[in-house]
Amino acid sequence: MLLEHLKSEIYQDLQAAAIQAREEGKLAFEELPLFTLEKPREKVHGDLAANIALVLARPAKTAPRKIAQIILEYFPTGSNRVARHEIAGPGFINLFLDPSWVYAVLPEVEEMDDRYGCSSIENSEKVQVEFVSANPTGLLHMGNARGAALGDTLANVLAAAGHEVTREFYVNDAGSQIETFGRSLEARYLQLLGQDVPFPEDGYPGEDLIDSMRGLISKAGDKYLQVAPRLRREILVKYALQEKLEQMKRDLADFRVHYDIWFSEQTLHDSGAIEAVLKELQQKGYLYEKDGAIWFRSTLFGDDKDEVLVRSSGVPTYFAADIAYHKNKFQREFNRVINIWGADHHGHIPRMKGAVDALGYDSDRLQVIIMQLVRLFRGGEPVRMSKRSGEYVTLRELIDEVGTDAARYFFVNRSADSHLDFDLDLAREQTSDNPVYYVQYAHARICSILRQAGDLTPAQEIDCSVLQDPAEVSLLEGIAELPGEIKYAAASLEPHRLTHYVYNLANLFHGFYTTCHVLNAEPGLREARLALINACRITLRNTLKIIGVSAPERM
Template sequence: MDNIVQKVKSEITEIVTNSIEKAIKSGLLNIEDMPSIEIEEPKEKQFGDLSINTAMVMAKSAKMPPRKIAEIIKDGLKLKGTLIDKVEIAGPGFMNFYLSEDYKVEALKLIKRKGSDYGRVNIGNGKKVQVEFVSANPTGPMHMGNARGGALGDALSSILDYAGYDVTREFYINDAGNQIEKFGLSLEARYLELLGEHAEVPEGGYHGDDIIERAKEFLELYGDKYKDAAPEDRRKALVQYGLKKNIEKLKEDLEAYGIEYDVWFSENTLHESGEVESVIDELKEKGYTYEKDGALWFKETLFGAEKDDVLVRANGYPTYLASDIAYHKNKFVKRGFDWVIDIWGADHHGHVAPMKGAMKALGIDPDKLDVLLMQLVRLMKGKEVVKMSKRTGKMVTLRDLIDEVGKDAARFFFNMRSADSAVDFDMDLAVEQSNENPVFYVQYAHARICSIIRQLKDDGINTDDLKDVDLNLLNEEAEIDLIKKLAYLPEEVTIAAKTMAPHRITRYILDVASLFHTFYNSCRVRGVDEELMKARIVLIDSTRIVIKNVLDMLKITAPEKM
């Protein structure tokens, strides 16, 4: 088994179940239903490595004090052939399990054997999952919300890949609808201004420097060719040019951030293919729409939404909701995804119920759609909130952030907290080369191990060919704590994938780095007994493998020198 923690949990479940069944047959316990066995990791080391509260859960049905039940279960446990050394009863009836010496040996051998694949599990069984994230309007540069969404979505995609899912990363290009009309009007105003014409950016239009820049580039290419053209033709040409340039810039910035999408999906193609019109007709036929004030409305309240929303405006144009429903039908029906995960800003929370409701209306299981709502980001320098870029005097963009703190720090910091927690991003800390900087702290642990291995090789010690190493020599508390944490990577990947929680992996690797630094400060590798040195070489190299695998998963550099 690639997950040794899961192996032990399975052993606990089996021996406890067998003991309870034996006690029922012998008349020591009288219960009708077998309890579910919930296994947890105790917060304090003195309570063992894993713990269950099964006896307390059974107390009412068994009509017996939980501690007495725990004693009966304990007496019937068969530990031989398992990775469990002993079991103790604590408090009102907790059963605490302590792992055997074989556990640490098996854990380290597994890490060394799996190498760069260590941490991979197969809970997904190739299930097709699509993660759609960032999906910024292509009408301007990306902001801090996009930066967080990018780090979150890309890390989650990697974790799901590690967990055995067939993952597709997707960017939905909002290249249709009202914002594109405003984009075209804004570009047109700037283009005409540059030609000496009187023009104004419309109310609700785009006033950024990037719009002026696109208009200048368009003028350089086409001169006054579109000055006297029909407004519709002029705007169409400007939009085509502006979108192409902006999407190229989005791709460039995201690649600098370490993100490469499998699919860039154009909203406009849904209109051109007739999929938007088709899904509106389907909802009509199924009786989920009605007309009011000249518009067509979707009966969202039938599916738990607070209010109904417009599908087609009175002017005949479909709304964003209509195209989004068509887009999600396309994901499930046309492309056959088994699971779809959308990462949206918290301001889109009102859109979740309508989208799930629409899936149900279309006969698609709404539970196959998950939406992660992401809270806001505040950039901090010292105690001051940063709102403007020093370089441009405008809002801080994704590119500004990468230039200021680097890809590694940005990706790490954004994944340190759950999506539903607001983030204060400390820009000073992100560039600080000290143990206070979490990404530096983890990268330094990796570099420190690489340095030790280089020094050992300089001493003529072959660290690659270590046969017949006695790993039972690793008995120091710092060694055992580190081994147990290393053993948890496949379990952390499993839980992070199931709960869609990349921050678990970031916190995990911080714990690994902390335990390694503790080990380094208390246990020498060079200059000790040769057999002990060999065992410790295996331990530090296993730690290097784990840190490297996690940083690779998060697309963060694992430096060999710092």
């Protein structure tokens, strides 16, 4: 927070300096371009480096180093904790902060505690994150697991960055797959009761359907044998669907994913919302009839072909329901709607955005994160999976085998658009190879020291400037970076930044731990180090919480 404040003030000072220089005729440019003010990779380049002179070079038609010099003439020295500055390399402005700034982070972390890292931003938005939304006709697989970890973490990140977040699961409890589901269940039901009936060719072959029907038979016996097939399928679907949903909720809860809303597709059919949205598109002239079906002119919005909304049979497609669903989202006044989809849905984006535009909403308010597929490895070999054959590793099995902590960390640790090779053996290993333990261990180590330390002195009452060792200063700086990291991760929709951040912070702590002893340090220094590790504990814990990984006090 402090660091963020400093940065934004310095940024503004640089802007002001450039504009002042222009007013006095020293620089000529039309509009000040955006520039970066970042912590440079190399320590010798200062605490913050600005490339303002470089980006101004072209518009101002002046050599970057010359521009930097001019800007610095108008840059207030001594304020905002800038101790000194220099022009370096091709024209960077390197700023060296008064070293005292880092110490202010300790009381702040202590005071904010659970809230440290969180911001309350001025332009807070109402954001919806829809993720997983798996078909309830089967079990949750690895792709769903990745979506769950990513979606939930992203929602946490957005919330921490000050947005109002709703997590939503769209339940596909209508349409043709439910039809197929019903026929599959019926076949299993009859087969279990000794009838020699064929299993539908396009049916869902998973064992879980058999289990489900076995459960039904043990409760209700064979009484549905006498019921008319159509009604029978309805009953079986209703039973199995509820069971499946409960199971999904249970498994996701064990994965520490909790939704605000489970939105039923069926309600869109029942309420007439789909009909209404079709009518609206019709009136706006975006629909036409061909081959007995009703089509949406998605090509008007940049799609490569038009899309069927109502089949020639009169039954609306999934896409029609999805349009109604998205209209519903915008009617609920979300400023932004974020969907996390698997890579196999990427072709769906242009038409979905097209439909949103057609309905009169700005399609930029719909953001789709495409995540690439997951490949599982066990014993160095890829695990063969096929949803069609019903052979795949489920979320439940993943939780049982590697645990929620490791699984979530691994999923979040990779950017969404990278193909993920998930090494089950590595995730299960409780060794230093496994980054999640590395981070948790740092937290446990701190807790161990704090247990032995007795009461803490409030950071406010301590002279923290005794923390002069490079390991101490680096750790302080690392702690100070969390609010900025969260903002960045939220703005770029990249939760994987958080695992990288927390790993780095753990690394800084372990380095500190080796160099600096806490409990037997001299009076004064001891209290300051205790305050430091306590702040580090809070920072580690809060970040792990966002990722959805536990912060154990003992290991």
